[in-house]
Amino acid sequence: MAQVVNNGVNVDALLAAREALKNAPAAAEFTWRASCKWLNGTHTRSTVQGFRGLGEEQSHKSEFSFDTDHPEIFASEDHGATPVEVVLVGLASCLTAGIAAVAQNRGIQLRSVEARLEGKMNLAGILGIDGDVRNGYDNIKVTFHVDADASKKDIEALVAQSQKRSAVFDIITNPTNVTVEVV
Amino acid sequence: MTGIERFTTVIIGAGHAGLSMSRVLTEQSIDHVVLERGEVANSWRHERWDSLRLLTPNWLCRLPGHAYEGPDPDGFMNLPDVVNFIAAFAAGTSAPVRTHTTVSSVRAVEDGYQLVTGRGEIRCRSVVLATGANNIPRVPDLHRAVPQSVQCLTTFSYRHPEQLPPGGVLIVGAAATGVQLADEIHRSGRPVTLCVGEHVRLPRSYRGHDVLWWMEHSGVWNQRYDQIEDLERARRLPSPQLVGTPEHSTLELNRLADAGVEIVGRLAAIRDGHALFSGGLANHLALADLKMERLLDAFDAWARDQHVDIDAGPVERFPSTLLPSRSRLSLDLHRGEIRTIVWATGYRPDYGWLQVPVVTPKGDLRHDGGVVTEAPGMYALGLPVLRRRKSTFINGAEADARDLARHLAGFLAGSGGLVSRDPEDAA
Numbered sequence: 001m002a003q004v005v006n007n008g009v010n011v012d013a014l015l016a017a018r019e020a021l022k023n024a025p026a027a028a029e030f031t032w033r034a035s036c037k038w039l040n041g042t043h044t045r046s047t048v049q050g051f052r053g054l055g056e057e058q059s060h061k062s063e064f065s066f067d068t069d070h071p072e073i074f075a076s077e078d079h080g081a082t083p084v085e086v087v088l089v090g091l092a093s094c095l096t097a098g099i100a101a102v103a104q105n106r107g108i109q110l111r112s113v114e115a116r117l118e119g120k121m122n123l124a125g126i127l128g129i130d131g132d133v134r135n136g137y138d139n140i141k142v143t144f145h146v147d148a149d150a151s152k153k154d155i156e157a158l159v160a161q162s163q164k165r166s167a168v169f170d171i172i173t174n175p176t177n178v179t180v181e182v183v
Numbered sequence: 184m185t186g187i188e189r190f191t192t193v194i195i196g197a198g199h200a201g202l203s204m205s206r207v208l209t210e211q212s213i214d215h216v217v218l219e220r221g222e223v224a225n226s227w228r229h230e231r232w233d234s235l236r237l238l239t240p241n242w243l244c245r246l247p248g249h250a251y252e253g254p255d256p257d258g259f260m261n262l263p264d265v266v267n268f269i270a271a272f273a274a275g276t277s278a279p280v281r282t283h284t285t286v287s288s289v290r291a292v293e294d295g296y297q298l299v300t301g302r303g304e305i306r307c308r309s310v311v312l313a314t315g316a317n318n319i320p321r322v323p324d325l326h327r328a329v330p331q332s333v334q335c336l337t338t339f340s341y342r343h344p345e346q347l348p349p350g351g352v353l354i355v356g357a358a359a360t361g362v363q364l365a366d367e368i369h370r371s372g373r374p375v376t377l378c379v380g381e382h383v384r385l386p387r388s389y390r391g392h393d394v395l396w397w398m399e400h401s402g403v404w405n406q407r408y409d410q411i412e413d414l415e416r417a418r419r420l421p422s423p424q425l426v427g428t429p430e431h432s433t434l435e436l437n438r439l440a441d442a443g444v445e446i447v448g449r450l451a452a453i454r455d456g457h458a459l460f461s462g463g464l465a466n467h468l469a470l471a472d473l474k475m476e477r478l479l480d481a482f483d484a485w486a487r488d489q490h491v492d493i494d495a496g497p498v499e500r501f502p503s504t505l506l507p508s509r510s511r512l513s514l515d516l517h518r519g520e521i522r523t524i525v526w527a528t529g530y531r532p533d534y535g536w537l538q539v540p541v542v543t544p545k546g547d548l549r550h551d552g553g554v555v556t557e558a559p560g561m562y563a564l565g566l567p568v569l570r571r572r573k574s575t576f577i578n579g580a581e582a583d584a585r586d587l588a589r590h591l592a593g594f595l596a597g598s599g600g601l602v603s604r605d606p607e608d609a610a
Binding site (some may be wrong): 153163164172 | 448449461463469470
C-alpha cells in the first residue's frame with residue numbers, strides 16, 4: 001500500500017494558485033509590509049499585519065511583533081535579536097519552508113529538517129574604520145540536516161530547488177532596489 | 184514580376200529545416216516555393232563566429248535523404264563544411280529556393296495567406312515558418328548602463344578574438360556559445376570573466392560514446408513535446424555547455440577555471456558603472472551538476488535494460504563543479520580592467536513581419552507541436568522542443584518535417600489534418 005506523503009503543505013492549492021495566477025497577472029502582484037517604531041537607544045519594535053495581494057488588501061490573523069536591539073557588548077540593552085540576525089531568520093525560514101513544499105511536491109516524506117546559519121561580518125565596515133570593508137555580510141553559510149525518506153542525491157536536489165525558488169535567497173544574493181524617503 | 188503568384192505552400196527560410204520540409208513536400212508532390220532573405224544556410228554563413236563547429240557529431244548529421252559522407256564521422260563539422268552540407272542538400276533535392284527574397288509581411292486572407300516580398304506578392308493556401316528561433320540577439324536592458332568606454336558585442340557581431348581590443352573581456356552567459364567564446368577568447372591572451380547563471384552541464388563523452396549518441400539511442404532526444412511535464416520550461420532551457428572539437432574535449436567550468444577564466448555569478452545589475460553579480464552562483468553550479476547526474480543515471484538505467492551489447496565502458500561520474508569559496512560580486516567597469524563585454528545571452532525570434540495574431544506578448548509563436556492552431560494552414564519548424572527534444576538539432580528536422588507535412592496534406596485535402604499523437608506514428 002502506497003504511503004501517503006504528508007509534510008503539511010497543501011501542494012494542490014499551490015498548484016491551483018499557480019494556474020489561476022497565470023491567467024490573472026494583476027492578482028499576482030503582492031506588496032508585503034512592515035512598520036517600525038523606535039523605542040529607546042537601539043531598541044525598536046516592528047509589526048507586521050496587513051499586506052496586499054490577489055487584487056485587494058489582506059491581513060494576517062493577528063499582528064506579529066518583532067523587538068530588535070543590539071547586544072550588551074555593543075553597549076546596548078539586548079531587548080531582542082539584531083537586525084542582521086533577523087535577516088538570517090528570514091533566509092533560514094524561507095529555505096526551510098521551501099524544502100517542505102518541494103518535498104511535498106516530489107512525494108518525499110520529511111522526518112526532520114534543521115538549518116544552522118552563520119553570517120560573517122567585519123565591524124570595520126559599519127564602524128567606518130575601513131572603507132574597503134562592506135557593512136553587510138561577507139558570506140552567509142547555511143547548513144541543513146535533513147532526515148527524510150529519500151536518497152542523499154534526492155535530498156541535495158531538494159535543497160538546491162528550494163534555493164532556486166526562494167524569495168529571501170533571491171533578495172540576499174541579487175541586487176534589490178531600495179528607495180528611502182522622508183515625509 | 185507582374186500580378187500575384189500562387190503556390191499551394193510557401194516555406195519561409197532556406198536553412199536546414201525549411202529545406203527539409205521542401206524535400207518532403209516534393210516527395211508528396213505538393214507545389215511550393217522556399218523564400219530566403221539571403222542565401223541558402225544564410226544564418227550559418229553570416230550570423231555566427233569563425234571557429235564555430237557543430238555540437239553534433241557528423242554521423243548524426245542527417246537531413247532527409249542526405250547524410251554526412253566525409254572521412255570523419257565521429258568529428259564535428261566546421262562552419263564552411265556545414266554551409267556546404269546544407270547547400271549540397273538544397274542542390275541535390277532541387278529545392279525551389281528563391282534567394283535574396285525577403286518576406287516583409289504575411290497576413291491571412293480568405294483561402295490562405297498573402298505574402299509581400301521584395302520581389303512581389305504571393306498567395307498560398309499554407310505557409311511554413313522556418314525562420315528559426317535565433318533571429319535577433321537577446322540583450323538584457325541593463326546593457327544601457329554599460330559605460331561608453333567598454334565595447335559591447337553580441338554573438339552576431341563577434342567573429343574571432345583578434346577583433347577585440349587587448350585587455351579583459353566580460354562574457355555574459357554560459358550556455359554553449361558563452362563557454363565556447365570564453366575558452367577561445369581566454370586562449371587569445373585576453374583575461375576572461377564569465378557570468379554563469381542557470382546552465383546545462385554535459386560531458387562530451389560518456390562510457391566511451393559521445394553524449395549525443397546516448398541522447399539519441401536512449402530515447403531522451405526523441406521524447407515528444409506532449410510527454411514532457413513542464414514544456415514551457417523545457418523550451419526555455421539554455422543550450423548545453425558542449426563544443427565539437429577534434430579532441431572530443433568536454434568544456435566544463437572546472438577546466439575553464441583551471442585555465443584562468445574567472446567564474447562569477449549571473450550578471451544581475453549595473454549600478455554606477457559597477458557590474459553586480461549574483462551571490463547565488465554555488466546554487467546554479469549545484470543545480471547543473473545534479474541535473475547532469477540525473478541524466479547519466481537515466482542513461483545507465485537504459486543501458487542496463489538493453490539486451491544487446493552497446494559496447495559501453497564502466498559507469499563514470501564527474502567531479503562537482505567547484506568555485507573559489509568567495510566568488511566576486513562586483514566589477515568596476517570604469518576601471519578599465521574590462522575593455523569588452525560579449526553578450527552571449529541568447530536569441531529571440533523575429534515575427535515583426537507576421538501580421539497574424541499568433542505571437543505571445545513575450546514574442547513567442549503560439550503553436551501546438553508546430554501546428555499554429557489559430558491560423559489554419561500555418562506551421563513552424565526549428566523552434567525549441569517543437570515536437571521533440573531534438574527539434575532544434577540538425578537531425579531533428581526530418582521527423583518534425585514529416586509529421587507536419589502529413590498534417591499539412593490533411594489540411595489541404597480538407598480533412599482538418601489531425602496529427603496523430605501516437606508515438607509509434609512519428610518515426
